[in-house]
Amino acid sequence: MKIKYFFSILLLWGFACLFVFFTESNVNYTPLQFEIPKGWPAPPNNIFTKNKLTEEGFQLGKKLFYDGRLSKDGEVSCASCHQQFAAFSNYDHDFSHGINNSFTKRNAPALMNLAWMTSFHWDGAINHLEVQPLAPITASNEMGEQLDSVLLKIRKDSSYKRMFKAAFGDTVISSQRMLRALTQFTGNLVSSNSKYDKVKRGEANFTEFEKRGYETFKIYCASCHKEPLFTDNSFRNNGQKLNRLNDIGRAAISNKKEDSLKFKVPSLRNIELSFPYMHDGHLYSLYQVIDFYRNDIDTAQTSLDPSLKRKIILSEKEKKELIWFLSTLTDSTFIKNKRYAPDGK
Amino acid sequence: MNRKKNITLLYFFVIVQLSVGVIFNSNAQNPSGKLKISLIHTVNSHLLRLNDSVYRNDFNETYKITKLKYYLFNFKLNDIPLYSKEGKYLLVNAEKNENVIEFEKINNGSYSSLSFEVGVDSADNCSGAQTGALDPLNDMFWTWNSGYVFFKLEGTSPYSTGDLNRLEYHLGGYKGEDALITKINLTNIDELGNPASIPVAGKKETEVTIALNLDCFWKDGKVSIKQNPICVSPGKNAKKIAACFSSLFSIKSIINH
CATH class of the missing domain: 1.20.5 (Single alpha-helices involved in coiled-coils or other helix-helix interfaces)
Known part of the structure; x- marks a missing residue:
């Protein structure tokens, strides 16, 4: 008899526990695995340790990325200057347009493989992907908005309430959640399926032209544009003259004279799509870029990268071959990937 | 039945x-001891009033203050770390009626010193989006150059050469030579000027009031308004101005309820 009662009470207690458990966690997350492409190094800092990657977080991040309400006039979204068809750079723009017909002061970089980057922006001013959106959101010549206003706007939208709940467990819309969701989207923009990658995986072959271009690349370019990410994340002075905006680059952030005119080495992946080139977008074609490296490096600068002190001698044929090779870094599956496109497009 | x-x-x-x-x-x-720390702000021997009061510094320059905000963390009694439910950081804002942080579970005893740090731990400057006192909504995060403003002092002065006679000190920096996280070590002084202990006993709460004396901002940094009305980024200049941190604070009173 006693035992029977004991068990019935235990059973009731168990049910009560289960009830509490289910009402507390009625949100079902769909975990996402961050995949490291074959042959690539692990990302230097795992940005998804504290910010658990889920499908719901990714989708929320995507909605925010394409939402003009992040800007003061409602017109400028992240995607305005980071267009998927241009590998998330700003197609055909040296500088981008902010609110009130303003212009940015540097060329909008392509967004890809950000999880492998150790800093962000041409001068490396941003130390973590999660806090990067704060810069364009609040800059008067970009989205020109205040963080609290952004939150007020998106809190009014019931679809955001639903999506924040799906991604984070409840409807609280905080700055941290917004920034982490954006990171789940941008940190997942991985481009690793170019012809170059296929060749490396043994799924395709370079043409003779491309192969010779690759050899040239390895001699003159690969030390800074290091494979497989095609950047070594360093800051270097590649011999451009001080531009009309007096942009001294890294030195403005590090306060070090020796960093004058140093800029972050950009990745060359999808380089064909991310023109114009250099931090101020003053070179419009890859031909001009290679001509710059052949003829126009300002060797008088004291902070010039040592690797560029010796003149680069390339024939016209080698130049063309090099460009053929650079074209193999275009990843058409990346720019056409529907997962990265706004919903309904 | x-x-x-x-x-x-x-x-x-x-x-x-x-x-x-x-x-x-x-x-x-x-342990059950409790300690409550409150911050008050004084200037020219008065409690600081924002916006309308005119003050004078050691360089005989007049000024008004519109904003004073700063981070404190790592509170310790005799080098023993204190624990607060409210989190690691206290963001002091002179605009608020009170700026208080409470600590609990302290061992009973008489402590000879109270220490804390001004600023934000270097790791918390580069760990992505934060919440609570470190939420970027508090307007203490540099968006264009990641890192926290540790100490924000704004106002106006006819001696400022800046736009609109602005006074604007946004002091911070966590990297290498530019780091200006400052440890403050305070001892209690009795009426006769002798060292006195800070008692923590039983379930009574000890209340320590710390005063920030703004007069010391211009005194020890040896930075006049005329020379330095504005400093809004980390670097040598910020470091020079922030040298005053170590003499800004003192224990004003200790009450043991």
Whole structure:
């Protein structure tokens, strides 16, 4: 008899526990695995340790990325200057347009493989992907908005309430959640399926032209544009003259004279799509870029990268071959990937 | 029938008691001392009034203050770290009626020193989006150059050469030579100027009031308004101005309820 009662009470207690458990966690997350492409190094800092990657977080991040309400006039979204068809750079723009017909002061970089980057922006001013959106959101010549206003706007939208709940467990819309969701989207923009990658995986072959271009690349370019990410994340002075905006680059952030005119080495992946080139977008074609490296490096600068002190001698044929090779870094599956496109497009 | 009911009730209470025991037992042996720290701001021998009062510094320059905000963390009594439920950082804002942080579970005793740091731990400057006192909504995060403003002082002065006679000090920096996280070590002084202890006893709460004396901002940094009305980024200049941090604070009073 006693035992029977004991068990019935235990059973009731168990049910009560289960009830509490289910009402507390009625949100079902769909975990996402961050995949490291074959042959690539692990990302230097795992940005998804504290910010658990889920499908719901990714989708929320995507909605925010394409939402003009992040800007003061409602017109400028992240995607305005980071267009998927241009590998998330700003197609055909040296500088981008902010609110009130303003212009940015540097060329909008392509967004890809950000999880492998150790800093962000041409001068490396941003130390973590999660806090990067704060810069364009609040800059008067970009989205020109205040963080609290952004939150007020998106809190009014019931679809955001639903999506924040799906991604984070409840409807609280905080700055941290917004920034982490954006990171789940941008940190997942991985481009690793170019012809170059296929060749490396043994799924395709370079043409003779491309192969010779690759050899040239390895001699003159690969030390800074290091494979497989095609950047070594360093800051270097590649011999451009001080531009009309007096942009001294890294030195403005590090306060070090020796960093004058140093800029972050950009990745060359999808380089064909991310023109114009250099931090101020003053070179419009890859031909001009290679001509710059052949003829126009300002060797008088004291902070010039040592690797560029010796003149680069390339024939016209080698130049063309090099460009053929650079074209193999275009990843058409990346720019056409529907997962990265706004919903309904 | 009655017996069955009794047994049911008995089991119920046993289970309730067991669960309650598990929850509350863990607190039983811990120290129980409490300490409350409040910050006040003084200038020219008065409590600081924002916006309308005119003050004078050691360089005989007049000024008004519109904003004073700063981070404190790592509070310790005799080098023993203190624990607060409210989190690691206290963001002091002179605009608020009170700026208070409470600590608990302190061992009873007489302590000879109270220390803390001005700023934000270097790791917390580069760990992505934060919440609470470190939420970028608090307007203490540099969006264009990641890192926290540790100490924000704004106002106006006819001696400022800046736009609109602005005074604007946004002091911070966590990297290498530019780092200006500053440890402050305070000792209690009695009426006769002798060292006195900070008592923490039993369930009474000890209340320590710390005063930030703004007069010392211009005194020790040896930075006049005319020379330095504006400094809004990390670097040598910020470091020079922030040298005053170490002499800004003192213990104003200790009350043991």
